[in-house]
Amino acid sequence: MTQLSLIEDNDRSEHPIDVVERLASLRDWIFDRIETDEMSVSVSGRWAEYHVAFTWIEEVEALHVAAAFDLKVPERRRAEMLRLVSLVNEQLWIGHFDLWSSDSVVMFRHSLLLNDGLAPTQGQCAALMKASTDACERYYQAFQFVLWAGKSAREALDAVLFETEGEA
Numbered sequence: 271m272t273q274l275s276l277i278e279d280n281d282r283s284e285h286p287i288d289v290v291e292r293l294a295s296l297r298d299w300i301f302d303r304i305e306t307d308e309m310s311v312s313v314s315g316r317w318a319e320y321h322v323a324f325t326w327i328e329e330v331e332a333l334h335v336a337a338a339f340d341l342k343v344p345e346r347r348r349a350e351m352l353r354l355v356s357l358v359n360e361q362l363w364i365g366h367f368d369l370w371s372s373d374s375v376v377m378f379r380h381s382l383l384l385n386d387g388l389a390p391t392q393g394q395c396a397a398l399m400k401a402s403t404d405a406c407e408r409y410y411q412a413f414q415f416v417l418w419a420g421k422s423a424r425e426a427l428d429a430v431l432f433e434t435e436g437e438a
Contacts, residue, residue, distance in 0.1 A: 287326050289391070299311045307327075308326070310322065313403055323336045331384050339406060343376065354413065355367045415429060
């Protein structure tokens with residue numbers, strides 16, 4: 271093995287997606303095991319239905335999560351949506367949003383690296399799910415404001431980050 275080649279063949283006692291599937295069953299999530307290395311989960315949020323895909327990427331030993339919502343971006347709003355994605359990503363500590371070019375949808379993505387044959391825990395898988403849905407919930411309205419209300423990226427982000435104090 272060279273110094274640049276960090277990944278070795280590692281035997282895992284359990285496939286990482288099996289851990290996610292067991293968690294989904296325990297939490298009564300609606301899910302579909304598409305392939306050995308991929309499964310999708312549907313979760314209802316406050317603002318939308320989120321479609322979360324968990325994918326095991328053997329080449330880099332990573333459990334990847336991608337959360338999308340039904341929000342197609344037309345070409346005329348693409349540049350402003352990309353500005354919003356950039357502004358939102360500056361706010362995030364983990365994961366990031368992308369504008370998926372092939373489907374023109376906004377997607378949150380994050381990965382859990384599991385080198386040397388490590389297996390994910392249910393807690394780590396739950397944290398991946400929570401991080402992805404929390405990010406989608408927090409910023410969904412900003413994406414809507416740019417798309418449907420014609421707001422600028424800055425206006426949309428400022429509107430969703432505005433927090434009121436006290437009671438009326």
